Amino acid sequence: MWVAVLVASVGAATAARVVGKVAAAASVVVVPFALWALAIHGLFFPEGRTVLAALGPARVTAEGLTYAGEIALRTAALVVVMLAFSMWVEVPVLRAALVRRGVPAQLGYVLATALGLAATVAERLERIREAQEARGLVVRPGLGGRFVAARLQVVPLVLQLVDEAGERAAALEARGQALPGRRTSYTDEPDSxxxxxxxxxxxxxxxxxxxxxxxxxxxxxxxxxx
CATH class of the missing domain: 1.20.5 (Single alpha-helices involved in coiled-coils or other helix-helix interfaces)
Incomplete structure (x- = not known):
């Protein structure tokens, strides 16, 4: 089932021409998790009986590798599904569809905006990195240097998102989004x-x-x- 879900998600991302972005974003999450699952369950699986190799206290077992592979596959399928959806969906159409189906306007806007931000976080981080390098930021080699650079990029990103959320909330309030009543939308919602x-x-x-x-x-x- 998880293989079928993963294949369908990759096919949808390919049809939307975002498969490269989905693969790059998914690898950031899936690869470290898969390595962790392999190290924990592949080497120290307590229920393993079929020993393939022994490395001191660690035992590589067929059962442990199978279990680690299942966890990694399940995680990959879930991550790719969410990324493919968030990068393919048209945020204005999604918001109009949610509001028409009874979701409160504010909640629908928050959900749609969250998906839109999820699809652009990588681009925002890239712009922040380029701006910092233009001001003289030097990323030192090694894990410590990358960690410091990541911290310097994440802080402006969070502040930028908080400031943008405040501006959008004020704009929504000024346009009467909190008032009761039926909503209309200029966005057409295709539904074949x-x-x-x-x-x-x-x-x-x-x-x-x-x-x-x-x-x-x-x-x-x-x-x-x-």
């Missing part, structure tokens, strides 16, 4: 039959997955009690 059919298909598939897990668990609990 294929999209509606896909939404229903995903809803049914999600329900089927949940039932396939919950029902056997409930039956096992009550059946075992007898």
């Amino acid at each position: 039959r294929a999209q509606r059919a896909l939404r229903w298909l995903l809803a049914v598939a999600s329900l089927a997955v949940v039932l396939s897990v919950v029902v056997p668990a409930v039956v096992g609990v009550f059946g075992g009690g007898r």
